[in-house]
Structures are given as C-alpha cells and as structure tokens.
Amino acid sequence: EVQLVQSGAEVKKPGESLKISCKGSGFTFTSYWIGWVRQMPGKGLEWMGIIYPGDSDTRYSPPFQGQVTISADKSNSTAYLQWSSLKASDTAMYYCARPRVAMMGDAFDFWGQGTMVTVSS
Amino acid sequence: DIVMTQSPDSLAVSLGERATINCKSSQSVLYSSNNKSYLAWYQQKLGQPPKLLIYWASTRESGVPDRISGSGSGTDFTLTISSLQAEDVAVYYCQQYFRTPFTFGPGTKVDIK
Numbered sequence: 158e159v160q161l162v163q164s165g166a167e168v169k170k171p172g173e174s175l176k177i178s179c180k181g182s183g184f185t186f187t188s189y190w191i192g193w194v195r196q197m198p199g200k201g202l203e204w205m206g207i208i209y210p211g212d213s214d215t216r217y218s219p220p221f222q223g224q225v226t227i228s229a230d231k232s233n234s235t236a237y238l239q240w241s242s243l244k245a246s247d248t249a250m251y252y253c254a255r256p257r258v259a260m261m262g263d264a265f266d267f268w269g270q271g272t273m274v275t276v277s278s
Numbered sequence: 279d280i281v282m283t284q285s286p287d288s289l290a291v292s293l294g295e296r297a298t299i300n301c302k303s304s305q306s307v308l309y310s311s312n313n314k315s316y317l318a319w320y321q322q323k324l325g326q327p328p329k330l331l332i333y334w335a336s337t338r339e340s341g342v343p344d345r346i347s348g349s350g351s352g353t354d355f356t357l358t359i360s361s362l363q364a365e366d367v368a369v370y371y372c373q374q375y376f377r378t379p380f381t382f383g384p385g386t387k388v389d390i391k
Binding site: 218219269270 | 279316318320322327328329330333339369371373375376378379380381382383384385
C-alpha cells in the first residue's frame, strides 16, 4: 500500500528554522517525484516545488524559490521541506504528494496527511 | 507561469441536480504528440488532503463515482457532477501539469442548496 506519512504539527517563532518530513512507503521511492503543496488558512492550494529523490533534481515555483529548500534522503525514503528563517506568513498546512506514475508531469494521486506549521511570536 | 482560473467561485445545488465547474488555463495544456491535456481535478473536503478525481482532463481515477466527469481540451475544461450527493460538498480544484510550476486554480466551493 502506497503511503506518505508526514511529520507532526509545529509551532515556531519568527526567525526560527524548521525542517518537516514526508516518508514514503509501498513504492520505489527513488523512481517517483515528490511534490510539496502549501495551503494557507482558509485559502487554496499552491504548488511549491518537486524533487526526484533518485538524483535530487528539484524544481521550484518562483514565489518559493530561495524561500524554502526541498531535499530528499533516498536511503530513508524521506523528502523534506525546510526553512532557514520562518515568517508569520509561512503559517499554513503543507502537503507532500506523489504523481500517479513515475514521471514529473502527472497528477498527484497520493497525498500525505499534511503538516500544520504555525509561526507566531 | 500558466495561470489557472475557475468559475464560479462557489455554487449551491439541490440534491440530485447537476453541478458544473469551469476551469481555464492561460496557455494550452494540450501536448500535441499524444493529444492529451495535462489537466487534473481534485476534491478537497474540510480537514482532509485533496483527492484526485480526474486526470488527462477526462479520465476518472479508480473509485471515483461515474456521476463525476471531466471534459475539455486545450485551455477550457469542465468538471460535472451529474446528480449532486451530500458527500460531494467540498472545494474542487483544477491543476495543470503541463509545465512547471504545476499551478492550481483558485478553487470552487460546492454546497447543497
């Protein structure tokens, strides 16, 4: 069974760093791209970026380029999303997701449960 | 970037009636080599992650009821719920996966009238 299990909710202060995770199982992790999607409170879905754990090829959406870092540890079948200095505007639910097939350009058919990140002083 | 728009922002439909959601892309998402439109539809219920309903603009994901269908090609797409059920109350998003960033539409909220 394909699963993406994300790390738990986080409460942080502005300026702090954070790394959240998404562990894949039930499929060959190094063969599938893993994407990250942001959903701010009460708002829509925003595609942040995507990584291919096999070779760490990564693409970012322009608003997120330089603001976050997407990485993966293929030995642990885990993808990561990290911030070096959080802002209040980073408060959101973050989802990881996997495309249907082993190609970057496909719809996401498996989603993690989401990680809620709250940034507040 | 390809900009996705949806209409309406929200709609309320009586149980058993038809719900229609439109999605438009700022550029064609049709790949001429395979004649496929790189367009997906998702359903998101309150407090849940999105669920894939439709890919390639009109292919229903396994397990999705056949009252839900997708149509369109190129830049104009439609999601239709032929007979709205209570469990269809949700926000629906279209997404293009033709060119990165794989942008989402703003969403359409569907409620019961």
